[in-house]
Amino acid sequence: MPELPEVETVVRGLRPRLEGRVLTQVDVRRGDLRIPFPPGFADALRGRRVLRVVRRAKYILATLDNGVVLIAHLGMSGRMLLGDVASAPALGAHDHVRLITDDGSIVTYNDARRFGLMTLTTEKDQDSHPLLAGLGPEPLGNSFHVESLNAALKGKKTPIKAALLDQKVVAGLGNIYVCEALFRSGISPKRLARTVPGARAEKLVPAIRDVLNAAIAAGGSTLRDYVQASGELGYFQHNFLVYGQEGQPCSGCGGTVKRIVQSGRSTFFCPKCQK
């Protein structure tokens, strides 16, 4: 479900609830997510103060005052639901973890499909953690630029669509924003990645940045069940130019947006505008 803009939106919703607060209660209802919760998971968090909450790629990282870092990933269907002790919502069918703070906030991690995960590391080991160590550059950060993308795509025979979904190439893109960025840069999703470095990459880098920034400004995209941590809906889905637009007229040329399947995922694009 959530890609970089949605996770960023969730993090911004969690910050005012968690940063500076003490976790007075940590309840794990169901431990069989994508990876099992580590032993002592709840004990490592309970009674600790949250120093900061940040996003890395599609991961949410919460650093505690004992040096422990909570790693959370929302998978396809994960959500962070916010509530208050005063009006505590009943536990839902897929509420897996519930955090309660010293000022009465409730953060509930809900994930129907259980493709998400929660685990622990430490500040010291964070950079070498298996989930985080291999990630490519943040697309909105200083280390993502034409040169780094050129290097990452060099010699790759896979279609550019698949290459951009590879979190080692650039960290945080998913199916929606890859489709949108390729459309905005006029690059066919079927084009081999090794043919993108150069002039095409010079269009692609700003297209990726622009679409992500626009989506963050809109509070992410709300499809089906995704909602912001605040419970509000993102609205960037209304700005999709190709994603989900099969059969609709292309905003660029008036032709028809096509849907194909690449490595098992839907790709939406305009064959006239994207070469």
Next chain:
DNA sequence: ACGAGAACCTGTTTGC
């Protein structure tokens, strides 16, 4: 070593 495809799991939408 690399890339395509399957697998993980549940809920919703689509099509016959």
Next chain:
DNA sequence: TGCAAACAGGTTCTCG
């Protein structure tokens, strides 16, 4: 109307 198939924002493993 009802049921089965298809499909969904991600990641990781297996197989060729």
